[in-house]
Structure formats: structure tokens, C-alpha cells
Amino acid sequence: MSLLEIDSVNFSYGEQVILSNIYLRVEQGEVVGFLGRNGCGKSTLLKVIFGTLRGDSQSVRIGGSYLPRAYQSGKVKFLPQEGLFPGFLQAKEAAQLYQADLDQLLADEQVSEYFQFRFDQMSSGLAKYIETLIILYSPAEFILLDEPFSFVAPVLVEKLIPIIRTVAHSKGVLMTDHQYQSILNGSDRLYLLRNQCLYPISGEETLKDMGYIN
Numbered sequence: 001m002s003l004l005e006i007d008s009v010n011f012s013y014g015e016q017v018i019l020s021n022i023y024l025r026v027e028q029g030e031v032v033g034f035l036g037r038n039g040c041g042k043s044t045l046l047k048v049i050f051g052t053l054r055g056d057s058q059s060v061r062i063g064g065s066y067l068p069r070a071y072q073s074g075k076v077k078f079l080p081q082e083g084l085f086p087g088f089l090q091a092k093e094a095a096q097l098y099q100a101d102l103d104q105l106l107a108d109e110q111v112s113e114y115f116q117f118r119f120d121q122m123s124s125g126l127a128k129y130i131e132t133l134i135i136l137y138s139p140a141e142f143i144l145l146d147e148p149f150s151f152v153a154p155v156l157v158e159k160l161i162p163i164i165r166t167v168a169h170s171k172g173v174l175m176t177d178h179q180y181q182s183i184l185n186g187s188d189r190l191y192l193l194r195n196q197c198l199y200p201i202s203g204e205e206t207l208k209d210m211g212y213i214n
Contacts (some may be wrong), residue, residue: 001028002063004049004076004142004172011044011055018044019055020196026172028141031164033187034176035201035212040193042176043081046144049174050078062141077140081147084131087120091130094119100137108133110156125152132160136167143167145175149182161186180213 009022018041026032036042047053049060051069060067062075070076077098085094092115095105106112111130119127132148145164149157157179164173164186177183184190190201192212199210207213 002075002141002172003027003061004174005059005061005064006049007059009045009048009055009058011041011048011053011058017196019048022198024049024174024191024198026142026174028172029169030188031168031173031175031186032189032191033183034174034191034193034198035180035183035207036176036193037212038178041196042193043146045193045198046078046146046174046176047080050076050144052078074139075141076144077135077138077142078144079132079135079146079148081150083119083124083127084135085119085127088118090118091115091122091134094131095134095137098134098138100134104137105133108159125156128152129156129160133163136163136171136173140171142172142174145173145177147177148175149177149179157182180207 004026007023009019011019022045044053048055048058049070051071060070067073095102110126111133114122114126114130129152132145135143148160161182184204192199192201192207192210194210201207
């Protein structure tokens, strides 16, 4: 199984340190979740991994091969929290652009019903749900998801978690969201980003001990 490995990640805005000596690994076949408070650097870390942000230092590797910009490799796909596709694009066009598996996509009733719709004709939650499925069903080896559950209807979140787990049989998935219970339910391993550093988390009790939840 292939391995996505990130280490020596340091990132700062001027004098403000955001990420300090981050190490993380994601194997194909697992879902890794990480949590953190607003503004702690979760989106920054994902963008550094993907290659759209450059850290003060960083090393991103797949199968031991260094990737200066992972997005150029085609092996990593990223869903940013602000959304991925422009509103004028149809779901069908987006799926074709990302070479998503159409059989898997159209097996979902929400996708099949809105496949010919533009993203600006959908609710923000439905658009996020369909974007997430397009990313998951793309041919990438590793998937980065930034807040895939935010603003998505609870019934769709319940559908999405087992889909992510199923997709992770053949891909590695790294995801973060403020809906911590969804991250707990959907992940094989967990981390907490706190005080610029990433800490392994064993479960909900550890999150309480570290002051992330009450």
C-alpha cells in the first residue's frame, strides 16, 4: 500500500507561527482525521500538503518520492472548505473534469437527480456533498477533505461517513471538520492540532483531557 508522509512542516505569517515541525502519515486503506480550533492552521496544513501553499520548510512524499507540489502529481485531490467548483459549472462537467467514476456517482440519488444542475442552482450543503463525492470517486490515491460535513444536512452526513470509509479501502483519506463527532465516527486514527503542533489522539476522552471539548 502506498504511503503519504509529511514531516518538517513549519509555516508562519510574519512573526506568527502557525505550524511547527508537523509530522503526519496517511496510508492507503485508512481514514485519518484531525481536529483543532478556528484559526489553528488546519486549512493551512492541508494546503501545504497539497502544494498550493509553501511552508518555511516542508517535506511531502508519496511512496518515498518527494513531491514539491503534490497537486501536479495527480495522486492527491483536495476539497477546500470554501468549495471547489465555480457556480456556473454543472455537476456532470465537474465529474468529467475530475475523471470521477460515473457508475459510483450516479448510484447516489442526490447526484443522479442534480447531475445536470449547475452548482449555483443547488443549496450550499448539497453542492458540498456532491463535490465531496466527485473528489472521493476520482482516480487519486490520496484525498484531502477540508470540512466536508460543514453546512451539509445531517441525513447526508450520515450517508457520507460510510462512503468515505468504503472509498478508503483503496485510497488514503485525510480530513478535518468542526463536527468533531463526525470526524471521530469516520476516522481510523486521530490527531489534534494545538499550539502549532499535531498530537495523536486516542478518542473522545483524550479530547476532553486536552481541553478541546467539555
